[in-house]
Amino acid sequence: MRWLPLLLLLLGCDPAIPDGNPAPASCGDVADGEQAYFESDVQPILETYCAWCHWSDKEGEDRHAAPVAVNFDDYDYLKPNTFLTWARMKDGTMPPMGRMPSTEEYRTVLDFLSCLDAVREAELADDDDSSS
């Protein structure tokens, strides 16, 4: 059974999901052009790992039971659902199966989602101040 440790190593090779959140001060890219950054850096990762089930062109059985409204080619879905999306990736329940993102890819997506939340909270606070 000398091969057993090797087999366990191969089975256990899911990448680590990174800890911690970015400092709000490092969120510049997101604040300066959140949708452009999303499209260039984040969406390609979601397309690789989530489009299999969560994409607008998927219908019926091809969605593998993913909720009809949850599509990551739809920024209007993602924007109000950053925390939910962050939480499901962070706890490792999404993607539920198949190819998993690398630690680096998790980092890119999770940081973007937490930054988007931080930017939105700051905007809401500004709105309160200006009482408009």
Ligand code: HEC
């Ligand atoms: C194999 C199909 C499949 C893949 C791939 C997949 N999902 Fe899902 N997703 C589902 C299903 C089925 C549900 C509904 C059941 C559940 O919530 O666990 C779901 C639910 C969700 C929800 C919760 C939506 C809600 O309103 O409750 C989020 C957020 C989500 N997925 C994000 C992702 C992200 C981000 C990825 C890629 C990194 C991904 N999923 C990849 C099948 C998939």
